[in-house]
Amino acid sequence: MFAMLALLLMGCGDPTLSALMPQGEVADKQYSLMVLSLAIMIFVLLVVFVIYVFVIIKFRKRKGDDTIPEQVEGNHLLEILWTAIPILLLIILAVPTVMQTFDLSAKEKPKKGELALKVTGHQYWWEFEYPKEEIITSQELVLPVNTKVHVELSSADVIHSFWIPSLAGKTDTNPGDGSKNYMWIETGSKEQVYKGKCAELCGASHALMDFKVKVVSKDKYQAWVSSFKKASGKATGNAAEGQKIFQKNCLSCHAVGKEGGATGPNLTGFGDKERVAGVLEHDKDNVKKWIENPQKVKPGNNMPNVPLNDEEVDAVADYLLSLKLQ
Amino acid sequence: MSTHASHKKRSGLMDWLTTVDHKKIGILYLIAGGFFFIIGGLEAMFMRIQLFKPENDFVAAETFNQLLTMHGTTMIFFAAMPLIFAFMNAVVPLQIGARDVAFPFVNSLGFWLFFFGGVLLNLSWLLGGAPDAGWTAYAPLSTTSEGSGVDFYVLGLQISGAGTLIGGINFLVTIINMRAPGMTFMRMPLFTWTAFVTSGLILFAFPPLTIGLFMLMFERVFDANFFNPDNGGNILIWEHIFWIFGHPEVYILILPSFGAISEVVATFSRKRLFGYSAMVFATVLIGFLGFMVWVHHMFTVGLGPVANSIFAVATMAIAVPTGVKIFNWLFTMWGGRIVFSTAMLWAVGFIPTFVMGGVTGVMLAIPSADYQFHDSYFVVAHFHYVIVGGVILGLFAGLYYWYPRMFNRVLNETLGKIHFWTFFIGFHLTFFPQHFLGLMGMPRRVFTYLSGQDLDQLNFISTIGAFLMAIGTIVLFINVIISTSKKYAPSSDPWHGRTLEWAIPYPTPEYNFAQTPLVRGLDAFWIEKAAGNKGMTPAEPVGDIHMPNPSILPLIISAGLFVAAFGLIYDTMTVVVIGMAITFICMFLRSVIDDHGFHIHKEEVEEDLKGVKL
Numbered sequence: 001m002f003a004m005l006a007l008l009l010m011g012c013g014d015p016t017l018s019a020l021m022p023q024g025e026v027a028d029k030q031y032s033l034m035v036l037s038l039a040i041m042i043f044v045l046l047v048v049f050v051i052y053v054f055v056i057i058k059f060r061k062r063k064g065d066d067t068i069p070e071q072v073e074g075n076h077l078l079e080i081l082w083t084a085i086p087i088l089l090l091i092i093l094a095v096p097t098v099m100q101t102f103d104l105s106a107k108e109k110p111k112k113g114e115l116a117l118k119v120t121g122h123q124y125w126w127e128f129e130y131p132k133e134e135i136i137t138s139q140e141l142v143l144p145v146n147t148k149v150h151v152e153l154s155s156a157d158v159i160h161s162f163w164i165p166s167l168a169g170k171t172d173t174n175p176g177d178g179s180k181n182y183m184w185i186e187t188g189s190k191e192q193v194y195k196g197k198c199a200e201l202c203g204a205s206h207a208l209m210d211f212k213v214k215v216v217s218k219d220k221y222q223a224w225v226s227s228f229k230k231a232s233g234k235a236t237g238n239a240a241e242g243q244k245i246f247q248k249n250c251l252s253c254h255a256v257g258k259e260g261g262a263t264g265p266n267l268t269g270f271g272d273k274e275r276v277a278g279v280l281e282h283d284k285d286n287v288k289k290w291i292e293n294p295q296k297v298k299p300g301n302n303m304p305n306v307p308l309n310d311e312e313v314d315a316v317a318d319y320l321l322s323l324k325l326q
Numbered sequence: 327m328s329t330h331a332s333h334k335k336r337s338g339l340m341d342w343l344t345t346v347d348h349k350k351i352g353i354l355y356l357i358a359g360g361f362f363f364i365i366g367g368l369e370a371m372f373m374r375i376q377l378f379k380p381e382n383d384f385v386a387a388e389t390f391n392q393l394l395t396m397h398g399t400t401m402i403f404f405a406a407m408p409l410i411f412a413f414m415n416a417v418v419p420l421q422i423g424a425r426d427v428a429f430p431f432v433n434s435l436g437f438w439l440f441f442f443g444g445v446l447l448n449l450s451w452l453l454g455g456a457p458d459a460g461w462t463a464y465a466p467l468s469t470t471s472e473g474s475g476v477d478f479y480v481l482g483l484q485i486s487g488a489g490t491l492i493g494g495i496n497f498l499v500t501i502i503n504m505r506a507p508g509m510t511f512m513r514m515p516l517f518t519w520t521a522f523v524t525s526g527l528i529l530f531a532f533p534p535l536t537i538g539l540f541m542l543m544f545e546r547v548f549d550a551n552f553f554n555p556d557n558g559g560n561i562l563i564w565e566h567i568f569w570i571f572g573h574p575e576v577y578i579l580i581l582p583s584f585g586a587i588s589e590v591v592a593t594f595s596r597k598r599l600f601g602y603s604a605m606v607f608a609t610v611l612i613g614f615l616g617f618m619v620w621v622h623h624m625f626t627v628g629l630g631p632v633a634n635s636i637f638a639v640a641t642m643a644i645a646v647p648t649g650v651k652i653f654n655w656l657f658t659m660w661g662g663r664i665v666f667s668t669a670m671l672w673a674v675g676f677i678p679t680f681v682m683g684g685v686t687g688v689m690l691a692i693p694s695a696d697y698q699f700h701d702s703y704f705v706v707a708h709f710h711y712v713i714v715g716g717v718i719l720g721l722f723a724g725l726y727y728w729y730p731r732m733f734n735r736v737l738n739e740t741l742g743k744i745h746f747w748t749f750f751i752g753f754h755l756t757f758f759p760q761h762f763l764g765l766m767g768m769p770r771r772v773f774t775y776l777s778g779q780d781l782d783q784l785n786f787i788s789t790i791g792a793f794l795m796a797i798g799t800i801v802l803f804i805n806v807i808i809s810t811s812k813k814y815a816p817s818s819d820p821w822h823g824r825t826l827e828w829a830i831p832y833p834t835p836e837y838n839f840a841q842t843p844l845v846r847g848l849d850a851f852w853i854e855k856a857a858g859n860k861g862m863t864p865a866e867p868v869g870d871i872h873m874p875n876p877s878i879l880p881l882i883i884s885a886g887l888f889v890a891a892f893g894l895i896y897d898t899m900t901v902v903v904i905g906m907a908i909t910f911i912c913m914f915l916r917s918v919i920d921d922h923g924f925h926i927h928k929e930e931v932e933e934d935l936k937g938v939k940l
Binding site: 012013014017018019020027029030031033034037038041044045048049051052055056059060061062065067068069070071072073074075078079082083086087090093094097098100101102103104105153157158159161163165166168169170171172174175176177178179180181182195197198199200201202203204205206207208210279299300 | 459702780
């Protein structure tokens with residue numbers, strides 16, 4: 001029955017998004033408890049449904065039958081049975097439940113070969129900081145395969161919730177230093193780009209607060225780290241023109257390389273991203289669309305309309321798309 | 327004694343605005359609750375239309391957040407709660423053999439407070455935008471929400487919450503003090519028992535809400551910092567307070583539905599309720615455990631494994647008494663002669679639907695699995711299975727069952743069955759796929775979803791289901807309208823009822839029972855019928871009946887608070903003072919004016935008794 005259930009659920013949905021196609025240790029464990037509980041519950045449902053169908057077919061009033069049925073008060077044996085058996089079933093479920101609750105709530109320091117990560121939710125984007133590597137990036141998380149990642153979560157404004165269904169269940173990001181949260185993720189063996197979501201209503205563009213988790217080989221990860229640290233944001237051609245405009249208008253909020261503010265997303269390596277603002281296809285038209293009117297794409301976000309003419313927008317878009325990490 | 331009597335007869339609109347008669351207040355609750363049910367339903371339809379395809383632009387993101395907030399708030403506080411109070415008012419005094427509730431004036435006040443609270447909240451649509459922070463109003467989203475939407479939420483709920491609280495107290499006192507001779511606690515019909523436990527839950531659950539709303543109001547109106555971490559506050563305070571209220575609230579809603587189902591199943595199986603004492607015990611236990619599980623709404627908040635484990639096990643425990651109820655209903659039908667009237671259809675539809683909502687509830691009690699389920703469409707599916715599949719199906723069963731007693735007319739059975747099948751199929755079509763949407767990675771409260779995530783088909787099916795539910799509801803309203811043109815129901819006991827409310831002639835007299843009945847056991851009316859008696863054995867001779875006077879004061883007291891709320895929302899202290907003055911002056915008047923009520927004289931009662939046909 002177990003295997004049948006698992007088979008039934010497998011293949012539901014998008015393999016980079018569905019909790020029914022778990023990758024890595026955490027999602028696997030969570031999935032196995034989901035299947036165990038579902039199996040017990042389907043057993044309960046079957047018992048109830050069989051009695052139910054039997055009763056409503058067998059005991060319907062027949063035409064012309066006006067007899068009064070026997071007025072039964074109850075039955076002690078039956079009542080003890082349907083109190084005791086559910087208790088038994090719940091104990092079977094409660095033991096692994098409690099064990100896993102403790103298992104998944106690690107607050108320990110990263111060991112060798114493990115990774116530390118700080119996640120901060122913003123309206124409506126995600127900031128990812130690798131404290132040991134001294135990298136701050138946004139929207140797209142790059143992680144090596146088969147690695148345990150210790151995550152510290154907080155928020156810059158309202159409550160968000162950090163959720164990568166394929167890799168791990170969600171944990172809220174709370175504002176305030178006293179309410180920091182911790183969780184861990186194990187990245188699994190597949191090289192894959194997973195979809196991440198915000199799961200707590202956080203304002204108008206809550207639905208658009210998507211992010212990506214790129215799980216890559218350990219070598220590629222190392223290469224990404226070193227090229228990220230070397231990135232300078234220098235550009236040539238139209239992009240160089242764009243760089244000037246960017247430095248004048250955007251740098252107070254957005255950082256590229258080591259320069260720039262931290263109010264908005266860090267744009268280092270912007271050219272490699274999967275999506276513009278987490279939701280739009282990654283092409284020049286959409287970059288321009290975003291710069292021209294950010295409110296139209298993500299209502300309620302904090303980016304102002306920057307007064308740029310068409311050519312300037314074009315140059316900035318060129319510049320941003322040229323920001324690639326080798 | 328009857329010297330104070332001044333028999334004021336009011337008619338038309340004034341009669342309804344001033345009534346303190348529990349039967350009329352029940353009807354007022356039913357109409358107002360039905361009205362808000364339509365509004366909440368329309369909000370749901372707009373959301374389902376928006377979500378029927380990916381990246382749809384039927385409504386804007388901001389509007390969608392207002393819709394989801396108002397849908398939840400309206401359905402819980404202004405549809406489900408008043409509908410429950412409608413049946414509690416209409417049925418409980420009759421089931422215990424009383425002539426009215428303990429405090430008729432307070433009963434009327436409770437209704438008008440609820441009504442003005444609901445109107446206030448819904449006026450926000452016309453006055454600059456509805457609240458948009460979810461019905462849970464988590465800080466700091468609610469404290470920083472722009473515009474006055476959340477202020478309408480806070481004050482609307484505060485006013486109606488006061489109404490609910492005094493309503494609950496009123497029913498506690500009524501059930502404890504006003505039972506007819508012989509009606510011991512363990513002879514009370516199960517609906518009265520559930521109303522009793524629900525009232526107890528209201529007594530303990532609503533004060534936390536009141537306090538939470540006051541804190542939120544101070545934060546928004548007077549810049550307090552309870553929930554502001556920058557100034558030493560903590561956002562988690564709100565979450566705890568809200569769910570300490572919020573979880574019992576779920577049981578406040580579901581228990582009276584369980585009660586209605588118990589009455590309907592027993593009546594239409596022609597059998598005594600199986601395991602009555604176990605049912606009573608299970609009801610009390612569910613109510614008690616309901617206060618110890620609130621943290622299961624907060625597993626992802628980061629309270630640590632100890633708290634999460636304790637609340638997980640406590641939550642699972644609730645499955646046991648709930649399971650007891652399910653099996654008792656099944657075995658009440660076992661060996662019966664089941665008549666599938668519309669009321670019974672709803673009850674029969676309720677059982678498997680509610681069981682499905684219950685089992686997903688146990689799954690949600692597992693913290694680590696809940697990390698996946700929480701705030702996804704899986705949860706949306708779960709609580710709609712419990713609240714629509716449980717509460718609303720139970721209330722519809724109650725509606726078809728008690729409609730003849732409330733309105734002296736029956737609803738059309740054929741239309742009723744069309745209503746049932748469209749609504750029931752539509753319900754499962756809407757919400758069953760949502761379990762899978764959640765597991766496939768769709769968060770709840772999203773105004774749209776991108777294509778290419780395999781979420782399109784199930785969302786489409788879900789929207790089709792919602793339309794079927796809407797059609798079912800329209801059929802119900804046609805049925806209600808048709809029923810008003812009909813004459814009185816053919817019999818005062820159309821369903822071969824078992825309990826006291828069916829022992830009263832048509833139309834129900836203002837004083838309910840000409841003579842207080844003597845109760846000789848569980849299913850009091852059934853016992854008399856089985857013994858070959860025509861009606862109840864009276865416990866007293868015919869005499870003068872003392873009745874309460876109608877009063878307009880409850881309406882004005884509530885209106886005063888309604889006015890004051892606008893002052894708070896728009897920061898105009900003069901308006902607050904005027905509103906509060908209206909309220910306090912009315913309360914003063916109520917305190918100083920002696921109101922002894924009036925008497926219906928023995929002769930009138932005897933006159934009524936002559937024309938009685940049972």
